Amino acid sequence: MKKIRLTESELISLISRIIKEEENDQWIQSAMKDTKKGKLTKFCGGKVTCKCVKYALKDDEMFRGAQLYLNMNPDKCTSLQ
Numbered sequence: 001m002k003k004i005r006l007t008e009s010e011l012i013s014l015i016s017r018i019i020k021e022e023e024n025d026q027w028i029q030s031a032m033k034d035t036k037k038g039k040l041t042k043f044c045g046g047k048v049t050c051k052c053v054k055y056a057l058k059d060d061e062m063f064r065g066a067q068l069y070l071n072m073n074p075d076k077c078t079s080l081q
Helices: 008-024 027-034 039-043 050-058 063-072
Strands: none
Touching (some): 050 063
């Protein structure tokens, strides 16, 4: 393993960058808090279809849930991606 030397400011910068990356990895947890389980399914009448997701994307209250569905299921509704 190769040894490198870092100044104190370089070390602080590196640690700050790592912490910031860790915080950015938490986006899914905050997105999940904003959506209630089954809310999109209920909005779609029991079965989530691409047509329903398209309507949900236009609805202010359902937009985040529909967008999360698209992000979590990239193989479905490719025309809406």
